[in-house]
Amino acid sequence: MSSVLERFLRYVQIDTQSDPHSTSFPSTAKQRDLSQLLVIELQEMGVTDAHLDEHGYVYATLPATSTKPGVPVICYCSHVDTSPDVSGANVMPLVHQNWDGRDIVLPDDPTQVLRRGEHPDLEAQIGNDIVTASGTTLLGADNKAGVAEIMAAAEYLMQHPEVKRGTVKILFTPDEEVGRGTEKVNLEKLGADFGYTVDGETVGTLEDATFSADGVTLTIHGVSTHPGFAKGKMENALKLAADILAELPKNGLSPETTDGMQGFIHPVHITGGQDTATVEFIVRDFTELGLYEKEKFLRNIVNEVGARYPHSRVEMDVVPQYRNMKVVLDQHPQVVNNALEAMHRVGLTPVRRSIRGGTDGSRLSFMGLPCPNIFAGEHAFHSRLEWVSVQDMEKAVEVLIALSQVWEEQAGH
Structure with missing residues (x-):
């Protein structure tokens, strides 16, 4: 044997x-x-x-x-x-x-x-x-x-x-x-x-x-134009993405600041250019209510940051992963x-x-x-x-x- x-x-x-x-x-x-x-x-x-x-x-x-x-x-x-x-x-x-x-x-x-x-x-x-x-x-x-x-x-x-x-x-x-x-x-x-x-x-x-788990994808549609003539026109999708990430809490809601039964919002991938950018997240919590609350929190950040870029658009797609x-x-x-x-x-x-x-x-x-x-x-x-x-x-x-x-x-x- x-x-x-x-x-x-x-x-x-x-x-x-x-x-x-x-x-x-x-x-x-x-x-x-x-x-x-x-x-x-x-x-x-x-x-x-x-x-x-x-x-x-x-x-x-x-x-x-x-x-x-x-x-x-x-x-x-x-x-x-x-x-x-x-x-x-x-x-x-x-x-x-x-x-x-x-x-x-x-x-x-x-x-x-x-x-x-x-x-x-x-x-x-x-x-x-x-x-x-x-x-x-x-x-x-x-x-x-x-x-x-x-x-x-x-x-x-x-x-x-x-x-x-x-x-x-x-x-x-x-x-x-x-x-x-x-x-x-x-x-x-x-x-x-x-x-x-x-x-x-x-x-x-x-x-x-x-955990209960969802995947979240933000698709950011900025406004692209020639940088030499961009004043008052360009809305850079990469900067919008960076502003969204910068608004995430520094001392909580992340894998590096949580343990036990605490969930998190975790950006895992970013790609794109000044015209279009994509940011992928995983969202985790032990309850579905906690999961939805975190997604609502992220959506509020997207809306607040998006308001600074009036001619841009951010799509937020949530895909259930497991429960x-x-x-x-x-x-x-x-x-x-x-x-x-x-x-x-x-x-x-x-x-x-x-x-x-x-x-x-x-x-x-x-x-x-x-x-x-x-x-x-x-x-x-x-x-x-x-x-x-x-x-x-x-x-x-x-x-x-x-x-x-x-x-x-x-x-x-």
Whole structure:
């Protein structure tokens, strides 16, 4: 049986970076390289229906070993792609065995240093085995740790039919990092009643709430003319955009000034020229009311600044992205409770918390598959300092195995 570490080291060396600017699906063909390997490995375990569909999704079924009627079908889900923020090509994973607490200097770029004081979760890892990249790429623990954990759990369950459980479905998605992870998933084909993404951070955490999220685009139509004859005529779209951004609060409502349950308005991209400019924002809050209030706040800024440019026009387009999955999960408390019980059984003290972000589970929940997020052990994701603990990955595997048993035991209660 392959260990979760062996699988993880194998998977991270396959470049699966997604591309937010691509119009194809999946956004990069190379994501299929890992997905095809996963299908082969699942089939070798005896998962006969494992396959890769035309959209880049991996579907697989672990048949039930229990004859008890009415056991819900659960699904374990992770994404194969890695963030566009940092290169995922030529990843060289390093295992720092029996870590002694000293700074970890990444050899291919010594300016990249993993320090306990800057990464509080490292405090609990002394004596454990830490996996990092070599300094020039991300590691890919987000979310290949989750992929490896699901695969290791699947292999164990297939080799141990004495472990009584219902049917377990496996779903590996592409393009989660660019917000398209569930765009073409077929839930009818998947056939699960409840699901779990394995894409969380600290060992023992279960995330059952996310931001609600919208994207906002401002399209600014200024007045362009020859700069030599522009007095009293030109209204520069770039300056109008800059004035709007300058009106955003300096000490609040931004990612760099908020935490906990606070939301924000975050400009992420600006482009254009003096005639036309575009500013893109993401808006986040844990409640829809908070989301709408922030969008109203931004609209008021647009109107006030726009009044200084009487011949210009600003269009504000709001596109819903995802909503807080807690709204759905609160209607199915057993989904969270069973995960907490599984964590207790493997010796963890579980912690429920909210994600200052979203997961595939956010959308899956509203599509009809209630789906909280279980820890995978990944840390400092989307950066060259990304790391994961081998022991945390092993514990995640234990949780997934125990969770399948909890659902079987609870059936009919």
